[in-house]
Amino acid sequence: xxxxxxxxxxxxxxxxxxxxxxxxxxxxxxxxxxxxxxxxxxxxxxxxxxxxxxxxxxxxxxxxxxxxxxxxxxxxxxxxxxxxxxxxxxxxxxxxxxxxxxxxxxxxxxxxxxxxxxxxxxxxxxxxxxxxxxxxxxxxxxxxxxxxxxxxxxxxxxxxxxxxxxxxxxxxxxxxxxxxxxxxxxxxxxxxxxxxxxxxxxxxxxxxxxxxxxxxxxxxxxxxxxxxxxxxxxxxxxxxxxxxxxxxxxxxxxxxxxxxxxxxxxxxxxxxxxxxxxxxxxxxxxxxxxxxxxx
Numbered sequence: 038x039x040x041x042x043x044x045x046x047x048x049x050x051x052x053x054x055x056x057x058x059x060x061x062x063x064x065x066x067x068x069x070x071x072x073x074x075x076x077x078x079x080x081x082x083x084x085x086x087x088x089x090x091x092x093x094x095x096x097x098x099x100x101x102x103x104x105x106x107x108x109x110x111x112x113x114x115x116x117x118x119x120x121x122x123x124x125x126x127x128x129x130x131x132x133x134x135x136x137x138x139x140x141x142x143x144x145x146x147x148x149x150x151x152x153x154x155x156x157x158x159x160x161x162x163x164x165x166x167x168x169x170x171x172x173x174x175x176x177x178x179x180x181x182x183x184x185x186x187x188x189x190x191x192x193x194x195x196x197x198x199x200x201x202x203x204x205x206x207x208x209x210x211x212x213x214x215x216x217x218x219x220x221x222x223x224x225x226x227x228x229x230x231x232x233x234x235x236x237x238x239x240x241x242x243x244x245x246x247x248x249x250x251x252x253x254x255x256x257x258x259x260x261x262x263x264x265x266x267x268x269x270x271x272x273x274x275x276x277x278x279x280x281x282x283x284x285x286x287x288x289x290x291x292x293x294x295x296x297x298x299x300x301x302x303x304x305x306x307x308x309x310x311x312x313x314x315x316x317x318x319x320x321x322x323x324x325x326x327x328x329x330x331x332x
Contacts, residue, residue: 072127072129073126073127073129073162074274074287074289074291075289075290075291076124076125076126076142077124077126077142077143078142078143078272078274078291079121079124079142079291079292079293079294080117080121080122080142080143080144080294081142081143081144081171082243082270082271082272082291082292082293083121083270083293083294083295083320083321084115084117084121084144084171084321085115085171085173085235085243085270086243086245086268086269086270086272086293086295087115087268087270087293087295087298087317087319087320087321087323088113088115088171088173088175088323089173089175089206089208089233089235089245090231090233090245090246090247090266090268090270090295091111091113091315091317091323091325092109092111092113092175092177092325092327093189093210093212093229093231093247093249094187094189094212094227094229094249094251095107095109095179095304095311095313095327095329096253096260096262096304096306096311096313097224097225097226097227097251097252097253097260097262098214098216098225098227098253098255098260099181099182099185099186099187099212099213099214099217099225099227100181100182100185100214101182101184101185101214101217102182102183102184102185103182104181104182105179105180105181105182105187105331105332106178106179106180106331106332107178107179107180107329107330107331107332108176108177108178108329108330108331109176109177109178109179109327109328109329109330110174110175110176110177110327110328111173111174111175111177111325111326111327112172112173112174112325112326112327113172113173113174113175113323113324113325113326114170114171114172114323114324114325115170115171115172115173115321115322115323116169116170116321116322116323116324117144117168117169117170117171117321118321121142121144121145121321122141122142122144122145122146122165123139123140123141123142123145123146124139124140124142125137125138125139125140126138126139126140126150126162128152128154128160132154132158132160133154133155133158134154134155136152136154136160138150138152138162140162141162141163141164141165142165143165143166144165144166144167144168144171145164145165145167146164146165146167147164147165147166147167148164149161149162149163149164150162175191175206176191176193177189177190177191177208178190178191182214184213185213185214185217186211186212186213186214187211187212187213187229188209188210188211189208189209189210189211189212189231190208190209191206191207191208191209191210191233192206192207192208193205193206194206203236203238204236204237204238205234205235205236206233206234206235206236207233207234208231208232208233208234208245209231209232209233210229210230210231210232211229211230211231212227212228212229213227213228213229214226214227215227215228215250223254224252224253224254225252225253225254225255226250226251226252227250227251228248228249228250228251229248229249229250230246230247230248230249231245231246231247231249232244232245232246233245233246239275240274240275240276241272241273241274242272242273243270243271243272243273244270244271244272245268245269245270246268246269246270247266247267247268247269248266248267248268249264249265249266249267250264250265250266251263251264251265251300252264255306258305258306258307259303259304259305259306260303260304260305260306260313261302261303262301262302262303262304262315263299263300263301263302264299264300265297265298265299265300266297266298266300267296267297268295268296268297268298269292269293269295269296270292270293270295271290271291271292271293272290272291272292272293273288273289273290273291274287274288274289274290274291275287275288275289294320295319295320295321296319296320297319298317298318298319298320298323299317299318299319300315300316300317300318301315301316302314302315302316302325303315308332309330309331309332310328310329310330311328311329311332312326312327312328312329313325313326313327313329314326314327315327
């Protein structure tokens with residue numbers, strides 16, 4: 038199968054090899070009525086939400102005191118399963134007879150499903166972008182270590198072009214050392230949470246929340262770690278579409294299909310610079326690569 042990717046380079050929607058380079062996300066969403074929009078866009082909402090909830094830390098160990106200032110960039114590849122390529126859509130606009138049919142989601146096949154009605158009429162659902170993975174690149178700034186606590190900020194707002202409009206990200210996270218309360222712990226332990234908002238033009242506004250805990254151990258410059266996270270994603274879409282009654286405005290809320298995930302990873306700590314790679318297993322699987330400057 039042909040593989041296509043979304044690359045939100047520093048969240049600038051630097052779309053490589055995808056039809057989105059010529060058609061923005063809004064133009065595809067506009068083809069659906071409100072009843073079909075949630076099923077159509079849910080895979081992308083889930084993928085973006087899971088991606089943004091990744092890369093929340095670079096090393097499990099958090100010193101109990103001292104100043105820490107780190108600039109990080111994380112590149113996430115979110116792999117889309119076959120189950121995310123289609124959904125059950127319903128004909129609308131008084132099409133007779135009313136029918137339900139399996140049709141592509143926004144990440145599914147580029148050719149939509151067609152059904153026949155009375156009097157030789159035909160109803161065609163729009164296709165998707167035919168992609169197998171979504172890519173994100175997200176910058177962050179982390180400051181610590183008051184009482185074994187680190188705070189992380191994510192913020193980007195950029196005007197892309199007239200079609201896409203602006204893309205913005207704002208996020209805050211806190212992570213706290215747990216092993217500081219233990220006598221001679223065998224591993225480092227930490228826990229934290231994060232909240233983020235992500236917007237594309239006036240069409241899409243998403244909210245992401247994650248609770249996470251992790252354990253890790255250092256072997257010289259090598260760090261090994263694993264963790265568990267609970268997360269959620271929700272999105273609000275507002276757009277206009279053309280129906281039988283003319284142009285109509287629709288507001289749709291979509292919940293992402295992301296809840297629990299596990300992760301395993303490794304990192305290199307070279308003092309002022311470092312790098313990590315971790316793999317996440319959940320409703321979608323994610324490969325994250327992070328680089329750090331500062332300590």
